[in-house]
Amino acid sequence: MTIRLYNTLTRNKEEFVPITPGKVGIYLCGPTVYAKAHIGHMVGPVIFDTVKRYLVYSGYQVTWVVNITDVDDKLIKKGKERGLSMAEVACENTADYLANLAGLGVDQIDHMPKATENIDEIIQFIQGLMDRDFAYAVDGDVFFDVGKDPGYGKLSNRSADSQQGEGGEAAAKKRSSGDFALWKAAKADEPSWDSPWGLGRPGWHIECSAMSRRLLGETFDIHGGGLDLIFPHHENEIAQSECCHGKPMVKYWLHNGLLRAVAAGKLGGRSQREAEQATAHEATPGEATADTKMSRSKGAGGLADQIERFGGETLRFFLLRTHYRSTVEYSEQGLEETKTGLEGFARFFERFQRITGQSFYELTPIARRADGELAGDDDPLLAEVAQRRADFAAKMDDDFNTGGAISELFELVRALNKFADQQQLEDSAARSPAALASFQRGVVTLRELTAVLGLFRTAPTSKTGGEGELVNQLMGLVVELRADARKRKDFATADRIRQVLGELGIALEDRKDGTIWRLP
Numbered sequence: 001m002t003i004r005l006y007n008t009l010t011r012n013k014e015e016f017v018p019i020t021p022g023k024v025g026i027y028l029c030g031p032t033v034y035a036k037a038h039i040g041h042m043v044g045p046v047i048f049d050t051v052k053r054y055l056v057y058s059g060y061q062v063t064w065v066v067n068i069t070d071v072d073d074k075l076i077k078k079g080k081e082r083g084l085s086m087a088e089v090a091c092e093n094t095a096d097y098l099a100n101l102a103g104l105g106v107d108q109i110d111h112m113p114k115a116t117e118n119i120d121e122i123i124q125f126i127q128g129l130m131d132r133d134f135a136y137a138v139d140g141d142v143f144f145d146v147g148k149d150p151g152y153g154k155l156s157n158r159s160a161d162s163q164q165g166e167g168g169e170a171a172a173k174k175r176s177s178g179d180f181a182l183w184k185a186a187k188a189d190e191p192s193w194d195s196p197w198g199l200g201r202p203g204w205h206i207e208c209s210a211m212s213r214r215l216l217g218e219t220f221d222i223h224g225g226g227l228d229l230i231f232p233h234h235e236n237e238i239a240q241s242e243c244c245h246g247k248p249m250v251k252y253w254l255h256n257g258l259l260r261a262v263a264a265g266k267l268g269g270r271s272q273r274e275a276e277q278a279t280a281h282e283a284t285p286g287e288a289t290a291d292t293k294m295s296r297s298k299g300a301g302g303l304a305d306q307i308e309r310f311g312g313e314t315l316r317f318f319l320l321r322t323h324y325r326s327t328v329e330y331s332e333q334g335l336e337e338t339k340t341g342l343e344g345f346a347r348f349f350e351r352f353q354r355i356t357g358q359s360f361y362e363l364t365p366i367a368r369r370a371d372g373e374l375a376g377d378d379d380p381l382l383a384e385v386a387q388r389r390a391d392f393a394a395k396m397d398d399d400f401n402t403g404g405a406i407s408e409l410f411e412l413v414r415a416l417n418k419f420a421d422q423q424q425l426e427d428s429a430a431r432s433p434a435a436l437a438s439f440q441r442g443v444v445t446l447r448e449l450t451a452v453l454g455l456f457r458t459a460p461t462s463k464t465g466g467e468g469e470l471v472n473q474l475m476g477l478v479v480e481l482r483a484d485a486r487k488r489k490d491f492a493t494a495d496r497i498r499q500v501l502g503e504l505g506i507a508l509e510d511r512k513d514g515t516i517w518r519l520p
């Protein structure tokens with residue numbers, strides 16, 4: 001088993017060998033929380049959630065950090081517009097971001113440090129750069145002296161001159177236009193912290209250097225982010241960390257493609273190249289993996305709305321079908337197609353339940369790759385399942401080709417369905433116990449592989465849209481009332497609820513993590 005990944009730093013696909021055997025540290029640049037999240041913000045989190053799952057499955061112990069930028073010009077501006085404090089704006093949008101992560105099944109993050117909670121660490125880091133003469137202070141501002149860093153530009157192949165940096169007053173204080181701010185002197189009415197250089201606040205780039213060092217060390221394995229962050233943000237992170245520590249910051253730099261909204265039927269209006277250039281220009285610094293066009297495009301709406309309309313599972317599946325380094329072409333049509341694809345899985349899970357009496361969602365996924373090997377080459381079904389499993393792993397090992405891995409899942413379901421037809425598994429009188437056992441073992445592998453991608457983790461309970469949403473909410477209420485009755489040992493009421501629902505054809509199923517229901 002060898003995992004290979006494309007390293008932006010070397011522009012090569014390399015064998016993955018962690019710095020410390022068996023352990024992996026991952027840092028992903030998170031959001032600047034000045035506005036609500038949109039689907040473009042979820043590309044990185046969904047990809048790296050899957051990367052972590054796959055590395056854990058492959059036997060590594062993984063620590064994954066995603067920062068929250070909660071102090072920034074954009075937050076201050078937004079607060080002023082809305083008559084709120086910066087902290088209130090940050091708090092509101094962080095809650096929205098977290099809810100959306102949960103909606104898309106992103107639950108593998110170990111640490112989410114906030115910039116405002118790491119000010120001491122940031123000041124200490126800047127002081128380290130001052131002590132080594134890589135930074136200079138002018139009237140309360142502190143800048144990184146890019147001219148002192150001979151390695152500057154190695155990630156992006158760009159020079160410091162192409163960095164626009166701060167204009168106005170700050171620009172006049174800099175030794176060179178490519179220098180960038182590490183610490184910004186406080187202006188009136190702005191949130192600020194005390195520092196050796198006076199009241200002020202940290203620049204954006206230094207946050208990531210300081211927080212990654214605190215949680216992952218001076219050198220760590222994987223740093224991720226959208227490709228719009230390569231320059232200047234990641235180039236500056238490298239400059240800060242490597243000049244401060246005198247050693248490499250990151251072994252593998254992974255960059256995901258951005259998301260681009262494609263209006264249905266209007267694909268011919270703009271050439272691919274024009275559109276890509278627009279994407280690159282419109283990407284806003286500080287907004288990880290976001291194409292800002294997205295937030296303005298008609299129909300894109302709030303992410304919470306999309307999760308409600310299409311389901312978080314559909315969105316996750318949709319994002320994973322594109323290779324992480326490619327541009328995600330977002331369209332409602334694409335989401336509809338994804339939803340249809342997912343229905344094939346749902347029908348198969350229902351069939352599995354009819355045949356075995358077991359819920360697919362209740363099967364405990366095999367957590368480690370080494371534990372999922374299939375025995376019995378003489379069983380044609382299991383031989384095929386083993387082949388699909390090997391192909392799935394080969395695709396994931398090859399720079400996390402999730403789209404290719406998903407194709408193997410479709411093939412696996414096709415094989416299992418075909419086998420169920422041939423062996424008449426739905427006819428309990430006609431089927432053989434051996435065939436049933438093979439089928440069940442095959443489905444265990446399907447459970448294993450879908451769990452690696454973070455898919456089908458819980459049974460769907462919802463029908464989305466209009467009336468379906470009303471039914472959802474009413475059923476939520478009924479289930480809650482029944483749970484309350486049971487809690488106070490009013491079993492007569494609880495049983496009565498179950499009985500009446502049963503008469504209506506609605507099935508309830510009590511599980512460890514709550515009660516689920518199914519409509520007739």
Ligand SMILES: [Zn+2]
Pocket residue numbers: 028029030208233237
């Ligand atoms: Zn960052």
